[in-house]
Amino acid sequence: xxxRDSKSALPDLLLDPTAPTNSAVRAHVDSxxxxxxxxxxxxxxxALLDEWKAPEPSPYFDQKLAVRxxxxxxxxxxxxxxxxxARLLFNTGRQFRPAFAAAxxxxxxxxGGTIANLSQHPAHRETSATIxxxxxxxxxxxxxxxxxxxxxxxxxxxxxxxxxxx
Amino acid sequence: xxxLALNPQLVEQLPATAQHxxxxxxxxxxxxxxxxxxxxxxxxxxxxxxxxxxxxxxxxMYRMVHNQAVAEELAQEVFLRVYRSRETYRxxxxxxxxxxxxATNLAVNHARDTxxxxxxxxxxxxxxxxxxxxxxxxxxxxxxxxSEMLRRERLNAIRQHVLALPERQRMAVLxxxxxxxxxxxxxxxxxxxxxxxxxxxxxxxxxxxxxxxTFV
Numbered sequence: 001x002x003x004r005d006s007k008s009a010l011p012d013l014l015l016d017p018t019a020p021t022n023s024a025v026r027a028h029v030d031s032x033x034x035x036x037x038x039x040x041x042x043x044x045x046x047a048l049l050d051e052w053k054a055p056e057p058s059p060y061f062d063q064k065l066a067v068r069x070x071x072x073x074x075x076x077x078x079x080x081x082x083x084x085x086a087r088l089l090f091n092t093g094r095q096f097r098p099a100f101a102a103a104x105x106x107x108x109x110x111x112g113g114t115i116a117n118l119s120q121h122p123a124h125r126e127t128s129a130t131i132x133x134x135x136x137x138x139x140x141x142x143x144x145x146x147x148x149x150x151x152x153x154x155x156x157x158x159x160x161x162x163x164x165x166x
Numbered sequence: 167x168x169x170l171a172l173n174p175q176l177v178e179q180l181p182a183t184a185q186h187x188x189x190x191x192x193x194x195x196x197x198x199x200x201x202x203x204x205x206x207x208x209x210x211x212x213x214x215x216x217x218x219x220x221x222x223x224x225x226x227m228y229r230m231v232h233n234q235a236v237a238e239e240l241a242q243e244v245f246l247r248v249y250r251s252r253e254t255y256r257x258x259x260x261x262x263x264x265x266x267x268x269a270t271n272l273a274v275n276h277a278r279d280t281x282x283x284x285x286x287x288x289x290x291x292x293x294x295x296x297x298x299x300x301x302x303x304x305x306x307x308x309x310x311x312x313s314e315m316l317r318r319e320r321l322n323a324i325r326q327h328v329l330a331l332p333e334r335q336r337m338a339v340l341x342x343x344x345x346x347x348x349x350x351x352x353x354x355x356x357x358x359x360x361x362x363x364x365x366x367x368x369x370x371x372x373x374x375x376x377x378x379x380t381f382v
Contacts (some may be wrong), residue, residue: 011368044382045375049343051317052324054225055234057241061220065242072246 001028006035014042197261204252212252216245219262222345223269229340230273232329240276244269263354266347270337270355277333320381327377334358335370342367 001024009025016022029035192200192214200211223244227237247268248255255264328339334356341347341355353363375382 008365008368011364011371041375041379041382042371045371045378046343048320048378048381049324049328049374051321052229052328052344054228054344057221057224058234058238061224061238061242062216064238065216065220065245068242068246069249072249
């Protein structure tokens with residue numbers, strides 16, 4: 001571990017010195033005088049911050065809150081708008097994830113469909129079943145005509161044979 | 167312990183509601199589950215949550231606004247918001263995270279609303295310090311007067327430098343150092359990733375170390 005990585009991990013080490021994830025930092029700090037000094041000053045700053053104590057709650061806190069709660073209970077329940085506002089302000093936003101996912105899926109479908117439609121070239125257009133059938137009929141017709149012609153080519157000898165002799 | 171079960175009708179209905187728990191049960195229950203009980207009208211659960219969190223929230227507010235009366239008023243507002251949101255509460259995050267998010271929003275709004283009113287901290291010689299309970303003595307021949315002055319100066323410096331941190335760093339330090347929230351919880355409150363929270367805290371502690379090095 002290098003000193004730069006060690007310094008960024010020092011607050012972790014300070015708060016949870018025995019955590020297994022901090023063993024590498026601890027090993028580095030033990031072997032590096034500079035980082036050891038850094039840790040010592042951080043420890044001293046942390047200890048210093050402990051001096052800032054907050055006063056105990058006043059004895060009237062509960063009473064005042066009770067009065068305000070009583071007023072709250074007497075009030076009409078919060079409207080839909082107020083509830084939505086509270087939800088937007090104070091929640092994690094996780095309940096909106098399905099809606100976002102659905103919106104994203106729709107956007108992808110619409111966007112993807114549009115792109116697919118734009119990229120489609122007329123030359124690659126697939127022929128319909130009707131056209132295929134007509135092409136088959138056409139081919140069949142050509143085949144029949146060829147067969148007729150072949151039969152006609154064979155028939156003259158027969159015709160000649162059939163002609164009465166004079 | 168003072169009770170806040172205010173509506174007698176609700177209390178009367180408690181035995182009839184099978185899923186409601188007795189106050190003693192709340193110790194073993196998850197906060198989110200207690201909130202769900204509040205949704206179904208069990209005010210005893212709400213009393214328990216208030217008793218559990220009022221001190222940390224008041225302390226958090228006090229360090230944000232540095233005035234006990236305002237801090238308590240804001241803390242009351244936090245619990246009122248919780249009560250108002252009982253219908254829409256969803257156990258997506260830990261209850262304490264949600265509570266600190268409400269507290270943080272209120273404290274930040276208060277700080278913004280009163281920005282003009284606040285001025286540089288002034289020491290009034292005739293006013294009692296709410297934290298130490300003493301009046302500033304600038305010249306006192308009593309033994310220990312000098313060390314007391316130094317202590318007060320140190321405390322003032324800590325306060326000033328923590329309050330002078332950028333808003334998010336300040337909130338992160340207050341939650342981390344004084345309220346014992348972990349990186350994930352702080353990240354959830356401030357809507358930051360764990361690594362971003364860590365880096366925010368690191369910057370804040372580095373700044374504080376620099377600013378307070380004369381006292382270390």
